[in-house]
Amino acid sequence: xxxxxxxxxxxxxxxxxxxxxxxxxxxxxxxxxxxxxxxxxxxxxxxxxxxxxxxxxxxxxxxxxxxxxxxxxxxxxxxxxxxxxxxxxxxxxxxxxxxxxxxxxxxxxxxxxxxxxxxxxxxxxxxxxxxxxxxxxxxxxxxxxxxxxxxxxxxxxxxxxxxxxxxxxxxxxxxxxxxxxxxxxxxxxxxxxxxxxxxxxxxxxxxxxxxxxxxxxxxxxxxxxxxxxxxxxxxxxxxxxxxxxxxxxxxxxxxxxxxxxxxxxxxxxxxxxxxxxxxxxxxxxxxxxxxxxxxxxxxxxxxxxxxxxxxxxxxxxxxxxxxxxxxxxxxxxxxxxxxxxxxxxxxxxxxxxxxxxxxxxxxxxxxxxxxxxxxxxxxxxxxxxxxxxxxxxxxxxxxxxxxxxxxxxxxxxxxxxxxxxxxxxxxxxxxxxxxxxxxxxxxxxxxxxxxxxxxxxxxxxxxxxxxxxxxxxxxxxxxxxxxxxxxxxxxxxxxxxxxxxxxxxxxxxxxxxxxxxxxxxxxxxxxxxxxxxxxxxxxxxxxxxxxxxxxxxxxxxxxxxxxx
RNA sequence: GCACUCGUAGCUCAGCUGGAUAGAGCAUCUGAUUGCGGUUCAGAAGGUCGCAGGUUCGAAUCCUGCCGAGUGUACCA
Numbered sequence: 001x002x003x004x005x006x007x008x009x010x011x012x013x014x015x016x017x018x019x020x021x022x023x024x025x026x027x028x029x030x031x032x033x034x035x036x037x038x039x040x041x042x043x044x045x046x047x048x049x050x051x052x053x054x055x056x057x058x059x060x061x062x063x064x065x066x067x068x069x070x071x072x073x074x075x076x077x078x079x080x081x082x083x084x085x086x087x088x089x090x091x092x093x094x095x096x097x098x099x100x101x102x103x104x105x106x107x108x109x110x111x112x113x114x115x116x117x118x119x120x121x122x123x124x125x126x127x128x129x130x131x132x133x134x135x136x137x138x139x140x141x142x143x144x145x146x147x148x149x150x151x152x153x154x155x156x157x158x159x160x161x162x163x164x165x166x167x168x169x170x171x172x173x174x175x176x177x178x179x180x181x182x183x184x185x186x187x188x189x190x191x192x193x194x195x196x197x198x199x200x201x202x203x204x205x206x207x208x209x210x211x212x213x214x215x216x217x218x219x220x221x222x223x224x225x226x227x228x229x230x231x232x233x234x235x236x237x238x239x240x241x242x243x244x245x246x247x248x249x250x251x252x253x254x255x256x257x258x259x260x261x262x263x264x265x266x267x268x269x270x271x272x273x274x275x276x277x278x279x280x281x282x283x284x285x286x287x288x289x290x291x292x293x294x295x296x297x298x299x300x301x302x303x304x305x306x307x308x309x310x311x312x313x314x315x316x317x318x319x320x321x322x323x324x325x326x327x328x329x330x331x332x333x334x335x336x337x338x339x340x341x342x343x344x345x346x347x348x349x350x351x352x353x354x355x356x357x358x359x360x361x362x363x364x365x366x367x368x369x370x371x372x373x374x375x376x377x378x379x380x381x382x383x384x385x386x387x388x389x390x391x392x393x394x395x396x397x398x399x400x401x402x403x404x405x406x407x408x409x410x411x412x413x414x415x416x417x418x419x420x421x422x423x424x425x426x427x428x429x430x431x432x433x434x435x436x437x438x439x440x441x442x443x444x445x446x447x448x449x450x451x452x453x454x455x456x457x458x459x460x461x462x463x464x465x466x467x468x469x470x471x472x473x474x475x476x477x478x479x480x481x482x483x484x485x486x487x488x489x490x491x492x493x494x495x496x497x498x499x500x501x502x503x504x505x506x507x508x509x510x511x512x513x514x515x516x517x518x519x520x521x522x523x524x525x526x527x528x529x530x531x532x533x534x535x536x537x538x539x540x541x542x543x544x545x546x547x548x549x550x551x552x553x554x555x556x557x558x559x560x561x562x563x564x
Numbered sequence: 565g566c567a568c569u570c571g572u573a574g575c576u577c578a579g580c581u582g583g584a585u586a587g588a589g590c591a592u593c594u595g596a597u598u599g600c601g602g603u604u605c606a607g608a609a610g611g612u613c614g615c616a617g618g619u620u621c622g623a624a625u626c627c628u629g630c631c632g633a634g635u636g637u638a639c640c641a
Contacts, residue, residue, distance in 0.1 A: 279639085334637075362634085
């Protein structure tokens with residue numbers, strides 16, 4: 001349920017009654033526990049505007065808020081802060097909702113059609129560490145939007161139309177009979193082709209000719225090209241399955257899919273006057289930007305930008321998207337700013353369409369340098385995943401009680417979960433320092449901590465057996481705050497969705513787990529001396545906590561286990 | 565050169581639509597606890613929020629300048 005919006009609507013009601021219109025219309029979370037649950041700071045600013053005493057205004061607002069049953073306490077403090085405490089009986093009454101399959105979170109009234117563009121591997125190459133963040137963050141966002149009720153279309157905009165294919169085809173032709181076998185290791189094949197390309201200008205020229213042939217629809221070239229794509233996609237699918245990422249063939253719509261549309265995009269831009277010719281190329285100029293966006297090269301070829309514009313057109317017109325999120329590395333901010341600007345100017349995306357670049361920073365090693373293998377090469381994503389799984393095995397307690405399959409599964413859930421959570425728990429805009437020891441750790445804000453907390457609560461619930469799931473008695477402040485936290489899940493999810501910030505969810509889960517641990521430390525649940533009624537009520541809190549953790553982690557793409 | 569992002573505790577990070585004494589975790593120190601499963605608990609210490617101005621009753625948060633790091637910068641994706 002949305003606690004915060006209840007508070008906010010209570011505020012709005014009071015403004016209406018007092019016939020005032022403050023700039024700040026929303027409450028924020030209290031900065032300190034002794035101030036209550038929420039605080040409203042708008043009275044000071046309004047007082048200045050009206051040239052009145054801030055405490056007086058605050059008192060007037062507070063007087064009205066006091067009549068609302070959701071508040072237990074409304075106090076004016078300091079220069080004019082209004083401190084709000086949610087009523088325990090209200091929290092208690094609402095808490096059983098958090099036990100349902102959606103952890104009490106409602107489905108949005110007005111769902112939106114959202115495209116999330118993420119992962120985007122390059123064809124004919126292995127996925128590497130650079131794809132990790134896009135894949136993991138994009139998938140979490142897609143899950144989040146979906147959970148809240150939006151209609152989500154996952155798009156994997158694969159790089160399947162670059163000049164590298166000319167190189168690959170040329171090399172394939174050159175290798176003759178042997179070539180077919182070599183394809184099984186496409187990575188090596190690519191490297192060999194690249195080496196040849198760099199060394200021989202004659203070969204390079206041939207490669208360029210093949211690009212032209214391919215793009216003009218040569219059947220032989222297309223067949224080979226198709227084969228390269230299929231092999232790579234199989235590799236990618238293996239990675240997605242292992243990561244538990246919800247991408248499959250139906251999400252794939254690569255650059256090549258927009259090929260036929262590129263010509264139209266350019267002429268549309270020219271006809272509307274958005275683009276014009278400069279030094280032989282077709283460009284879009286911007287007021288403040290010195291560099292134009294080039295949509296057609298002097299030699300007639302099209303570019304990344306052109307494809308992106310065609311993709312926007314497709315997503316708006318054919319898919320009906322109202323929000324399009326590009327989960328792409330921060331280095332491309334300028335590119336997207338220009339592409340979005342152009343799409344808006346040219347009417348490819350109307351005012352009702354929201355275009356967002358969900359930028360993220362780089363993956364660095366402990367010394368702050370780009371994350372590489374010891375030899376200085378790029379780290380293959382599949383190797384990274386496998387290492388995470390291997391490392392996770394060390395955290396399984398009583399390993400001899402499990403079958404080898406169970407061990408594999410637990411290690412996968414923990415290892416992959418840790419890999420994802422480490423990425424998702426920090427603000428995506430910063431660079432991300434990759435550290436095995438930090439991510440696979442029981443201490444701190446890690447997947448393991450969350451998964452362990454879940455397993456432990458689960459164990460309490462199992463030992464407790466059946467119990468009645470009714471309104472809990474909130475016997476102390478710890479229980480009241482824990483319950484309120486559980487009910488705040490929806491507020492957090494909505495904020496994370498609006499800002500496309502998965503780390504807000506992780507931060508919430510960590511706080512929730514921390515609060516539960518504190519509660520559990522102080523308030524015994526299963527001990528014999530606990531009265532039945534209290535035991536019952538604490539079990540309800542435990543169950544609701546576990547449910548919120550499970551729901552939150554699932555949105556982040558992380559599984560939980562009943563036992564670790 | 566220009567543009568963008570970033571600079572918060574020893575480390576990793578929150579906080580940034582302006583609000584009360586700037587918060588976590590790790591590491592360090594002191595005490596309690598052998599407890600419902602290993603994430604214990606309480607407390608201490610740790611900060612000129614890069615620097616300097618400005619706006620404001622109030623600035624880590626907004627504005628300007630500077631310093632430092634990173635990234636991008638006309639036909640790659």
